[in-house]
Amino acid sequence: MTGSRLDERNAQEAPAVLEWIDEGIARITFTRGDSHNTVTFDFLDMVGRLLREVSARKARVLILTGSGRTFCGGAQITYFTDPQSPLYRNARAIRDDYVVAILNVFSKVRDASCVTIASINGFALGGGCELALSCDFRLMADHTRMGLTETRIGALAAAGGVQLLARVVGRAKALEIALLGDQLSAKEALAAGLATSLHPADQLASATEAFARRFLVCSPISIAETKRALYRCETVGGQEADQIALDAVASAAAGTEWWEGMAAFTEKRNPSFRAGD
DSSP, X not given: OOSOEEOSSOXXXXXXXXXXXXXXXXXXXXXXXXXXXXXXXXXXXXXXXXXXXXXXXXXXXXXXXOBTTEEEOOBOTHHHHOTTSTTTTOHHHIIIIIIHHHHHHHHHHHTOSSEEEEEEOSEEETHHHHHHHTSSEEEEETTOEEEOOGGGGTOOOTTTXXXXXXXXXXXXXXXXXXXXXXXXXXXXXXXXXXXXXXXOGGGHHHHHHHHHHGGGGSOHHHHHHHHHHHHHHTTOOHHHHHHHHHHHHHHHHTSHHHHHHHHHHHHTSOOOOOTTO
């Protein structure tokens, strides 16, 4: 499907909307910028549903972005401060009902077979930074900031921060970022390896789309198997890592795209890869 088509859900009511900006490229936009796109339960429910739709329609690239001045502002703090909230002074509910729900959604981003890109238009703090860490790539507006700020308010970055940050920036830098709770400038995020690239705010969307289109020349099966193997090999070594790579080769070679790629190379033409082939 070519061209821009917003999901029919009313953006004024929904915390997120799905848009197909090109064939194979989906974009989920968080629409409550006026309230900092915080991670509410209805935010999680909607994003989870949209992720299932993206998977069902076999997107090849997924872009996540925000609105207003915020990419995603992290946890809904009133859940912890409102005496009427079921999470108020309830450690078990905070862990089992809220953080687990966040992990369930963010892990769908992390485990997606397609390429995932965080297009960070504004602040990505706390849970917002964790959502960005769940993506394969993080393109960032050069005026904004990101960071795991939980230690500044007595909390913990358990929705992906402590699990993923060291894999992205290394343990020493991860400790510095997570323990100090600083808000990193875009330049600092790039220097730390947290951001993939920086762009002027008015060019971020087009730069993200251009980056996304670069993956359309690649085999969806090869991308899916390569991603899965890379992430699995982060936690193992030696023969176990070799076996993961061998299993990925077997999966890729069992699909039609391997043979289409080989034929195209031999025939000196561009291969034709389509998700779902």
